[in-house]
Amino acid sequence: MINVLLDALLLALFVAEMSFYHLPAVLHEVLGVAMAAAIILHVVINRRRLASLLKGLTPRKFLNAATDGALTICAATTLATGVTMSNYLFADFVSFELRRNMTLHQLHVAAPYAMMILIGVHVGLHWRELRQRLLNFFGLADKTVARYALRIVHCLLAAVGAVGLYLNRVGDRLLMKHIFATPATDLPAVIFALLTIGGVIFFATITFLLDEKIFRRRRD
Numbered sequence: 001m002i003n004v005l006l007d008a009l010l011l012a013l014f015v016a017e018m019s020f021y022h023l024p025a026v027l028h029e030v031l032g033v034a035m036a037a038a039i040i041l042h043v044v045i046n047r048r049r050l051a052s053l054l055k056g057l058t059p060r061k062f063l064n065a066a067t068d069g070a071l072t073i074c075a076a077t078t079l080a081t082g083v084t085m086s087n088y089l090f091a092d093f094v095s096f097e098l099r100r101n102m103t104l105h106q107l108h109v110a111a112p113y114a115m116m117i118l119i120g121v122h123v124g125l126h127w128r129e130l131r132q133r134l135l136n137f138f139g140l141a142d143k144t145v146a147r148y149a150l151r152i153v154h155c156l157l158a159a160v161g162a163v164g165l166y167l168n169r170v171g172d173r174l175l176m177k178h179i180f181a182t183p184a185t186d187l188p189a190v191i192f193a194l195l196t197i198g199g200v201i202f203f204a205t206i207t208f209l210l211d212e213k214i215f216r217r218r219r220d
Contacts, residue, residue: 003045004137007130010038011197014119018112018196021181022189026088033089036079060211064125071118074111081108106176113173116196120203127208158205161198168195 013035020028043050053065081104083090091099098104123130131150132141140146165171168184184195 004133006038006042006045007133010035010042011119011200013038014112014115015193015196018116019189019192021185022192029082029086029089032079032082039075060125067118067121067125071115071122074115074118077107078111078115081105081111102178106178109179110174110176113168113170116170116199117203120200121207123200124204124207125211127204127211154201154205157194157198157201159198160194161200161202164195164199165202168199170199 013031016023016031017028017035023031050068053061053068057065084094084098084101084104085108086094087099135141135143135146135150138146164184167182167187169177169179169182172179184192187195
């Protein structure tokens with residue numbers, strides 16, 4: 001149960017941070033600190049599993065380890081640049097020039113979108129386990145209807161995510177182009193949040209399908 005709640009909290013914090021256009025700036029910083037604490041707790045709880053990725057290394061374990069490593073780097077980059085740009089919680093610790101550095105600003109915008117992709121890959125590689133945890137959490141593991149309903153929601157969110165990638169100009173953001181707003185950021189906060197969740201699910205779906213096609217077939 002703790003893992004399910006922590007995973008849900010991490011996703012909620014990530015989506016909230018991505019929706020900073022709709023939040024007071026000080027709340028964005030507070031949630032960033034909360035997200036850093038949740039990430040550390042997630043790593044501590046799963047430390048044995050993470051360590052096991054380096055034992056008996058296989059192509060799939062390597063992909064897992066590389067994804068987790070890249071995700072850690074992106075999260076650290078996002079948090080570090082967030083501190084340097086802080087106008088509230090850490091304003092006394094950084095200079096005005098550092099807070100206004102455009103390269104740091106663009107990194108702070110680009111890294112979370114890289115995180116969105118990597119979180120999707122991470123979820124896709126663990127999709128079977130996460131799906132089972134979710135069904136067990138709600139007591140629906142033996143309900144065929146619930147499984148089909150989850151698949152339908154999954155497909156709908158993936159489709160929404162694909163649209164969100166276009167509306168939010170994710171490619172341009174990853175290239176660190178100077179973008180302040182997109183068609184997606186003009187949408188209501190709830191819609192923007194759904195586009196973000198959908199983006200994670202979109203990449204999770206692609207990863208899951210590739211995982212099934214490549215790695216699991218090899219084992220079979």
